[in-house]
Amino acid sequence: MSHTASTGAYQNFEGRIGRTVAGSDAWWPPEAAAPKGAPNVIVIMADDLGYSDLGCYGSEIATPNLDELAAGALRFSNYHATPMCSPTRAALLTGVNSHLAGVGHVAHSDAGFPGYAMELADDVASAAEIFSDAGYFTAMVGKWHLTKDSHCSDAGPFDSWPVQRGFDRFYGFLDGFTNLHHPHRLIDGNSPVTVDTYPEGYYLTDDLTDRAVEMLQGAKASNPAKPFFLYFSHGSVHAPLHAKPADIEAQRGRYDAGWDDLREERFARMKAMGLVDESITLPPRNAEPGQEVAPWDSLSSDEQRLFARYMEVYAAMVTSVDESFGRLRSALERMGELDNTIIMFTSDNGASREGEAEGTTAYYVHLLGATDTTADLARIDDIGGPTTMPHYPRGWAACGNTPFRLYKINTHAGGHQVPMILAGPGVAESTDDGAAGTWRDQYVHVVDVLPTLLELTGVAAPSERNGKALKAMQGISFAPVLANPAASSARTEQYYEMLGHRGYYRDGWEVVSLHYPLTRFSDEEWELYDLTSDPTETRNLAGAHPDLVAELSQAWDQAAWANQVYPLDEGSGLKYLQRPPWNEVYERPVTLTPGTPTLERWRSLQLVMIRSFSVTARISINPSDEGIVMAHGDQGGGYSMWLDAAGVHLTYNSGRGLLETIDAPRPDGGEHAIVADFVAPGGNVWNVTLSVDGTKVGAADGWTCLFPMAPFEGIDVGLDRRSPVHWDLYQAHGAYPFTGTIHGVDVQPGEAPADSPNSLIEVLREMGAAFE
Incomplete structure (x- = not known):
């Protein structure tokens, strides 16, 4: 709580809107009351x-x-x-x-x-x-x-x-x-x-x-x-x-x-x-x-x-x-x-x-634009349920x-x-x-x-x-x-802007543009509509009223400067990648131990997003121990590591219903280090190796890097919470808590390939500048 005795101003603990209590030096203000009979x-x-x-x-x-x-x-x-x-x-x-x-x-x-x-x-x-x-x-x-x-x-x-x-x-x-x-x-x-x-x-x-x-x-x-x-x-x-x-x-x-x-x-x-x-x-x-x-x-x-x-x-x-x-x-x-x-x-x-x-059954990965109707058809009966997105x-x-x-x-x-x-x-x-x-x-x-x-x-x-x-x-x-149904509209003007698309409404008239990425705004043609007679925008009157187009487009520009609309998004994608320098902390490696809540989605994503990374699980097991060692993601895409009677496994879920697994022999009882190395050579893929105690036990090439919204769940240690990476395991065991001892799971981010978006920020800046 803060208090200024000379003015009687105060702030409550939640930092809400300050009020002034006239003529009062009371440390604690009277409770606010809504207007009598307020709905x-x-x-x-x-x-x-x-x-x-x-x-x-x-x-x-x-x-x-x-x-x-x-x-x-x-x-x-x-x-x-x-x-x-x-x-x-x-x-x-x-x-x-x-x-x-x-x-x-x-x-x-x-x-x-x-x-x-x-x-x-x-x-x-x-x-x-x-x-x-x-x-x-x-x-x-x-x-x-x-x-x-x-x-x-x-x-x-x-x-x-x-x-x-x-x-x-x-x-x-x-x-x-x-x-x-x-x-x-x-x-x-x-x-x-x-x-x-x-x-x-x-x-x-x-x-x-x-x-x-x-x-x-x-x-x-x-x-x-x-x-x-x-x-x-x-x-x-x-x-x-x-x-x-x-x-x-x-x-x-x-x-x-x-x-x-x-x-x-x-x-x-x-x-x-x-x-x-x-x-x-x-x-x-x-x-x-x-x-x-x-x-x-x-x-x-x-x-x-x-x-x-x-x-x-x-x-x-x-x-x-x-x-x-x-x-x-x-x-x-x-x-x-x-x-x-x-x-x-x-x-x-x-x-x-x-x-x-x-359409898609894999929204989290579909945001990149890839489609696979054949895969979607194979899952048609599951659409709307928990295994599809x-x-x-x-x-x-x-x-x-x-x-x-x-x-x-x-x-x-x-x-x-x-x-x-x-x-x-x-x-x-x-x-x-x-x-x-x-x-x-x-x-x-x-x-x-x-x-x-x-x-x-x-x-x-x-x-x-x-x-x-x-x-x-x-x-x-x-x-x-x-x-009064006959009252005039209180609002007579309004601007619109989204991803470079622009629009301006005034007294029943509207100018509007359709922006295509990496095209010059100055080359775009404004469309003009009389919404009083044509609310569905079917008759473009820009050619008949060039002066009105100029007037309304200028009004849009003035509103844009007054409302912090600039800089316009020219479509390079830079704004999704450019971050303040202090965000570097979110790319630092992390060690997770049992009992740690799920590491939040975005922080988890920074460790793996179109880059090489490694996951090292340090465990102690008895011959009967089993369960999820770590999991990152869900049915919309992710990867997980688990142990059962058949061995140690690393699974990748593409988000499209494709499940790929590296299976390796079960290690003996005792302490072990299981390492999954995801190497990103470029081309938006990972080549993956699985090792136990320094010995390579399995590998797979060409797993598609998960991005931009997958993995959509963060990293779990010792179980796979909520939506699982591996549906059959979930059906059989639920969250499948690990019964052995996990000393720690280390997630170490590595280098990004030359064609990673984050490696191209300067190029994107130059590209975008050409179209501003």
């Missing part, structure tokens, strides 16, 4: 959910609970997120544009620029900090993704974790996604949750819902007068596409007709429900190079069967999100709080094209974004125009004029959400945090739109 607030955010993926927005997917919410609420037809998840979350929670808040991209880089710090700046206040200091109980479950990856370890720093940014309770994961059957690392407050083996039938969405209900029930039972703010941030429907078997089975056969028919079905449904005007045109299939969708009829029968399965799993995930909301609403009813709770449901960006043209082809993402063009990351509408439902006190309370259950067509941006919630709850926005002046919120409350 509760729940913000629910799905991940990668497309505009048309809910029943109440035209989907064939059954979402009865959200449809019922929408029937007594307002649905927004013209609501916009940013084109990517972390930036949307930053804007949602701060009311400040994402780049200015410090999060211009996903939190997997730290290239050294303020707009891309990949954590919330210290001169913006989070919704949790604001509501907490106003006397609310603040809770969060699910995906955070606002802490840079290098700061997610057990050593912190913790200043950008949820609890340090104002949440009284947090249960979820810090990364951008996780395995829904076997989450790689859950956090409770500031502490990793110790889980060796998840129970049969575990499913993350159910767990998060249980925790959210428990948090709210506990808080209300303890202090009935204290309102709550809950941020429920789903891991669904982000890849890997995981769902419960019964939910998948319920979708069987629904998508056999393909994405062309489905898109037309959804568009017709949208027109029937009044979401889309009869005059609006459905754009043709996306055909831009690298974005294109093949006609469904042009696919082989095997491709159609495989691709339909992906969508069945995706639809099953959507139903689980709906069921989660139904359970949460039932809990609010039992608590007597439903009628006094503002509820917002939305998505963080448009549907994702990360599965690209063919699937993502659907972008043809389904195009359906999800109906009626708009392109996808997540793009600044065309498919990247950022998403569903939003708002209900509760102050939101169309009277149904006499048909307000509840109707649409609001005014332009609204995610940055406007927090100011609106503050107005509806009567909570004042602060001017400083920890004694530091705050950036002014750029969001504009759209509360007048809630009361």
